[in-house]
Amino acid sequence: MRDLVEESGLVIETQGLRISRRGQSLLDVPYLRLGGPGPTVILGPNGAGKSLLLRCLHGLIQADAGTVRQNGRALDAEERASQAMVFQRPVMLRRSVAGNLDFVLRRRGLNRAQRQARIAALLAEGGLPSRARQGARSLSVGEAQRLAILRALATEPEVLFLDEPTSALDPGATQAVESLVLRASARGVRIVMVTHDIGQARRLAADVVVMMGGEVVEHGPAAQVLDDPASGAVRRFLAGELIF
Ligand SMILES: Nc1ncnc2c1ncn2[C@@H]1O[C@H](COP(=O)(O)OP(=O)(O)OP(=O)(O)O)[C@@H](O)[C@H]1O
Numbered sequence: 596m597r598d599l600v601e602e603s604g605l606v607i608e609t610q611g612l613r614i615s616r617r618g619q620s621l622l623d624v625p626y627l628r629l630g631g632p633g634p635t636v637i638l639g640p641n642g643a644g645k646s647l648l649l650r651c652l653h654g655l656i657q658a659d660a661g662t663v664r665q666n667g668r669a670l671d672a673e674e675r676a677s678q679a680m681v682f683q684r685p686v687m688l689r690r691s692v693a694g695n696l697d698f699v700l701r702r703r704g705l706n707r708a709q710r711q712a713r714i715a716a717l718l719a720e721g722g723l724p725s726r727a728r729q730g731a732r733s734l735s736v737g738e739a740q741r742l743a744i745l746r747a748l749a750t751e752p753e754v755l756f757l758d759e760p761t762s763a764l765d766p767g768a769t770q771a772v773e774s775l776v777l778r779a780s781a782r783g784v785r786i787v788m789v790t791h792d793i794g795q796a797r798r799l800a801a802d803v804v805v806m807m808g809g810e811v812v813e814h815g816p817a818a819q820v821l822d823d824p825a826s827g828a829v830r831r832f833l834a835g836e837l838i839f
Contacts, residue, residue: 605666605753605785606630612651612661614809622647622658622809633801634776634786636817638793640832644809645789646758652787653680653756665754679752683759685743687731692723692742695731699749713749721745721775737768744775748784755779757788761795773799793833797821805829 607629614622622644629635629652637645650656652663654670665674688695693714700710718724721741726734731742740760747755757776761769776799780786790796796803800817805824813820813829824830 607652607754607785607787608664608667609652610662610664612648612658612663614647614651614656614658620809622651624648624661624811627804627811627814629785629787629802629804631801631816634780634788634799635802635804636796636800637787637789637804637806638791638796638832639806640791643806645791645806647809648806648811649680649756649758649787649789653678655680676750677753678756679747679750679754680756681740681743681747681758681760683762685739685746687734687739687742690731691728692731692734693718693727695742695746696749699746703750717745717749720748720778722771735768737764737771740764740768740772741775744772744779748779752784754785754787757786759789759791761790761792769795793821805832807832 609624609627611626612622612624613620637648639645647656651658654663654675663670665677668674688698690698696714696717697710700713705713714727715724718727721744723738723741723745726738731739734742744757744760761772764772773795776786776788788799796817802815803813803817803820804811805813805820805826807828812826813824820829821833824833
């Protein structure tokens with residue numbers, strides 16, 4: 596079991612996060628600290644607030660109240676530049692596969708030779724070398740998701756947020772994405788991933804955050820949360836009961 600005590604360095608901490616709309620609470624997380632070395636998986640049923648929390652952690656949306664800090668610093672432009680995010684349905688630029696990666700690398704100021712070397716390495720990493728010249732929008736959904744992750748990794752992020760990246764994928768394509776994510780994690784990229792796939796949480800997570808009704812109902816080492824949850828509602832969710 597990977598343990599939360601084994602800190603890797605990067606810590607994301609939130610305090611008093613709250614979002615409500617039309618009098619309804621959508622997110623209410625008094626405190627959360629993500630600091631372990633391996634992937635954090637945020638699990639929960641539809642509408643639990645997983646995406647809202649992820650977007651707050653990435654600074655894409657501003658909560659009505661509360662703070663997000665990374666290594667003790669507020670999420671300013673510099674901290675945000677150390678983060679990348681991959682969405683459930685990534686949008687590809689109307690360019691080739693290599694062109695999508697080149698776009699990111701050019702913005703990072705790499706020269707032509709550096710970009711070519713990095714593109715080749717990234718395509719090899721994602722199992723896409725044969726697709727380099729293909730239009731990115733003609734990729735299969737599984738290939739497109741791998742490219743989206745490679746494009747995020749091209750920014751050399753310290754933190755990679757993934758919002759249900761495999762929800763539209765079959766088992767083979769899911770496995771390809773999961774191994775890409777695990778390799779990035781092993782190289783030190785801090786992974787925070789939303790899923791409602793409990794099997795995926797078992798395969799990937801070092802620690803698991805379970806959300807329901809906009810609240811974090813449980814957070815701890817994966818084995819503890821998945822095999823011996825403290826909350827009855829989490830136990831029922833993990834047992835496959837329909838939770839509303
Ligand atoms: N901009 C918004 N305005 C009003 N309600 C919103 C807004 N964004 C999200 N919500 C609501 O907040 C709740 C949480 O949404 P969120 O997308 O975070 O859930 P989720 O756990 O990621 O669910 P799913 O697994 O279905 O993606 C939902 O009820 C959603 O309708």
